[in-house]
Amino acid sequence: MHEEDVGLLWKHVEPRTGHNESRRSRRLVVSFISTVVNYEYAFYFYFYLDGTFEVEVKLTGELSTNVLSPGEENPEFGTLVLPHVNAQNHQHEFCVRIDPAIDDENGGKDVVITEVNCEPVPPGPKNPYANAFYAKEQPLLSVKEAQRDINPASNRVWKMTNPGCLNPITKKPVSYKLLPHASPPLMAHPDSITAKKGHFATKSLWVTPFSPDQRFPAGDFVFNEKACHGLSQWTKEDASLKGADPVVWYHFGVTHVVRIEDFPIMPVETVGFQLKPMGFFTGNPSVDVPPSCNKASVLVGSHNGCAQNGCAQNGAAQNGHAQNGHA
16 A cells, blocks of 8 residues: 555646646555466556546466467467467456445445436537537436446446435536446357356446345356356346445456567556546535645746745645755
8 A cells, every 4th residue: 555646636827817726646556466377467446636536457467378280370369479379369357346325324225326428419409500419317227227338439437326415516416427448348259158157247337236245246156167156147137226225346358469569578558447526526626735846846047946936835845855855
């Protein structure tokens, strides 16, 4: 667990006066790394100053390879990484279980999951310049209705809302939105053992009523099974999600068509998603982050560094910059 600087948090230059304000962003990082045979999976959980939560998976390690068959020159289902050595096309599939309680004193029972798609408005009196669009929000009220796929063309996101708690300004339910990663579903045929065991990877989103025994989307035991005993079983019935303390299962992954540059050790490839507040606060919650001082940043023609910009008055001197080697 550590904290790190992540660049710009927010910035604006007032064009009328030239006044500039900017703040740097920091995030709390909770991480762990798992070695699974030939691969390393590094899981990072980020907590940002503006209320955003992010999950990032970093993939690295060694490729799974095989020797070409006799008479085979160019592999059809992979990439040649050495003479006669093939690295197979493959997918890495992840699924997170999210049990949301958005300002909900009832343990999440009041939460409603919705889908939001942006749709263009036809030209007409309401859209005289033919450039308008709106966000159409639809509640997902049953298990079957909540089996969804990503759609970047409509900027599709999913929201976890609490209709029992309204934002005092927007008068809409407080919510967090899930920003998905653009990754395809499982490529394996539905009749394959891969698809049967990894049924969770055939959709981007699943929502089920809360059950304390439902913890793992592929079931409790995977390796010796011939079918999925997780989401494929829990979603057979079209159960209602109204007042059901809905649990969100979000699937994402990496479809890896190997590059020769991934051999012999693969540089990190990343995938993940974000949960962002949407109507949860009454404004930017990071607007009161104090300015920071960087003595290496100076005005053109200035030799006094940030002292001329008033950083000393903002407490930079008391924050131990000299002890940190900035001098």
